[in-house]
Amino acid sequence: MASGTRSALTREAVLDAAAALVKRHGPDALTMRRLAKALGTAVTSIYWHVGGREALLDALVERTMAELGEIRPRGGTPEERVVGVACELRRQLRGHPHLVALVHERGLTERMFLPAQRVLVREAHAAGLRGTRAAEFVRAVQFQVVGHVLVERNRERAPVQHPGEQELWSEEAAGDDPALARALALPADTERLFLTAVSALVRSLLAPPSSTRPPDPVG
Amino acid sequence: MASGTRSALTREAVLDAAAALVKRHGPDALTMRRLAKALGTAVTSIYWHVGGREALLDALVERTMAELGEIRPRGGTPEERVVGVACELRRQLRGHPHLVALVHERGLTERMFLPAQRVLVREAHAAGLRGTRAAEFVRAVQFQVVGHVLVERNRERAPVQHPGEQELWSEEAAGDDPALARALALPADTERLFLTAVSALVRSLLAPPSSTRPPDPVG
DNA sequence: ACCTGAACACCGTTCAAGT
DNA sequence: ACCTGAACACCGTTCAAGT
Numbered sequence: 001m002a003s004g005t006r007s008a009l010t011r012e013a014v015l016d017a018a019a020a021l022v023k024r025h026g027p028d029a030l031t032m033r034r035l036a037k038a039l040g041t042a043v044t045s046i047y048w049h050v051g052g053r054e055a056l057l058d059a060l061v062e063r064t065m066a067e068l069g070e071i072r073p074r075g076g077t078p079e080e081r082v083v084g085v086a087c088e089l090r091r092q093l094r095g096h097p098h099l100v101a102l103v104h105e106r107g108l109t110e111r112m113f114l115p116a117q118r119v120l121v122r123e124a125h126a127a128g129l130r131g132t133r134a135a136e137f138v139r140a141v142q143f144q145v146v147g148h149v150l151v152e153r154n155r156e157r158a159p160v161q162h163p164g165e166q167e168l169w170s171e172e173a174a175g176d177d178p179a180l181a182r183a184l185a186l187p188a189d190t191e192r193l194f195l196t197a198v199s200a201l202v203r204s205l206l207a208p209p210s211s212t213r214p215p216d217p218v219g
Numbered sequence: 220m221a222s223g224t225r226s227a228l229t230r231e232a233v234l235d236a237a238a239a240l241v242k243r244h245g246p247d248a249l250t251m252r253r254l255a256k257a258l259g260t261a262v263t264s265i266y267w268h269v270g271g272r273e274a275l276l277d278a279l280v281e282r283t284m285a286e287l288g289e290i291r292p293r294g295g296t297p298e299e300r301v302v303g304v305a306c307e308l309r310r311q312l313r314g315h316p317h318l319v320a321l322v323h324e325r326g327l328t329e330r331m332f333l334p335a336q337r338v339l340v341r342e343a344h345a346a347g348l349r350g351t352r353a354a355e356f357v358r359a360v361q362f363q364v365v366g367h368v369l370v371e372r373n374r375e376r377a378p379v380q381h382p383g384e385q386e387l388w389s390e391e392a393a394g395d396d397p398a399l400a401r402a403l404a405l406p407a408d409t410e411r412l413f414l415t416a417v418s419a420l421v422r423s424l425l426a427p428p429s430s431t432r433p434p435d436p437v438g
Numbered sequence: 439a440c441c442t443g444a445a446c447a448c449c450g451t452t453c454a455a456g457t
Numbered sequence: 458a459c460c461t462g463a464a465c466a467c468c469g470t471t472c473a474a475g476t
Contacts, residue, residue, distance in 0.1 A: 009441080032469060042442050044471085049440090053469065104373055121399065135402030140416040147366020153325055180340065183354030197359040197420060204419035228460080251450060261461050271449085272450065
């Protein structure tokens with residue numbers, strides 16, 4: 001359709017090619033020389049348009065972050081809505097697997113999380129939290145989501161571990177709880193685990209602070 | 220003291236020098252050539268003793284992991300003991316800042332966490348959890364701790380963000396909650412945040428499953 | 439304003455050669 | 458068995474030079 005965008009090297013075109021490279025082969029594959037070859041230009045042209053590799057990655061992150069959809073809370077209770085927001089956020093991050101690592105390396109986690117922060121603040125207020133308690137709630141959810149995605153992504157990348165939980169737990173005496181040994185020998189169901197953990201966290205943090213919890217009467 | 224360990228290049232000596240390099244200047248500074256220069260040998264000698272860079276890092280991780288102290292649970296209730304274990308684990312990981320990233324990159328998180336898993340299993344049993352529920356509990360705590368440390372470490376490395384929460388939250392309308400805006404503009408107190416989050420998680424997961432929580436009667 | 443090649447200072451790794 | 462230098466195929470970046 002478009003005629004001859006052939007010879008004009010644009011900042012846009014460079015970013016497109018870079019994004020494609022990262023998407024296909026991961027951030028390590030993004031090399032100035034490889035990128036130049038993909039674009040059919042000299043390496044040094046890239047420097048004129050976007051600067052060095054660091055600036056290139058910055059621009060790439062910026063760009064991908066802008067593509068992230070907005071999250072809209074859904075559900076009846078604040079708890080449900082917050083859990084929903086967390087799940088949606090995780091989904092988005094998992095949709096751009098390389099982005100997470102890139103953002104993480106560049107220390108842009110805060111920036112990436114800002115829209116979600118605004119949403120979470122509203123929900124915290126709706127649940128009756130205010131001031132520092134609300135701030136702590138927001139950040140606890142943020143750390144939880146980002147942390148979980150980081151750990152999760154890492155597991156997917158390195159599916160087989162040296163000794164591996166499998167062997168270590170299958171032979172191990174897990175007390176008299178073979179079901180537990182079996183469960184720990186299996187790879188984790190991260191989807192379910194995320195839901196469980198974030199639900200537990202949110203439920204506990206949104207609960208009225210009245211119950212400073214008396215010690216359990218169980219022996 | 221020791222006489223002439225001067226000329227004999229050992230696998231041990233290589234690992235020592237490598238560890239020192241990583242400790243001082245981070246994993247990126249660990250270069251085969253730099254390491255060789257530090258050791259006063261040819262680059263290729265390292266290959267004979269420990270193999271390539273990848274093998275070197277593996278050995279380094281293995282070694283540092285073995286140095287990690289054991290965690291002993293302390294406290295009256297299972298909840299207290301689990302939180303204590305989590306805190307101790309975080310402390311240990313923070314004590315070896317480069318190790319975390321290395322372990323994470325190599326996908327050895329499971330292996331690193333195994334001793335802690337055993338302890339957590341005992342506490343889960345003590346709290347009355349069994350089977351898959353106990354396994355889920357253990358893994359939730361594991362993901363929480365590792366994830367938090369990863370996020371936390373990243374923040375420390377990149378103290379100033381592009382726009383930064385500061386500006387973004389100081390000018391922003393946070394509803395009618397200036398205290399919250401102030402709190403979110405300040406850097407997070409990760410120590411406190413960790414304690415809050417892990418306590419909330421553990422409390423919620425160790426609570427008896429009886430309360431499927433009826434919906435809040437609040438309008 | 440835009441693009442180029444040559445050059446610099448680095449990498450990890452291999453390999454034939456020494457002792 | 459241990460150590461070496463030369464060489465290969467890569468890097469990111471700079472810079473003077475072209476048009």
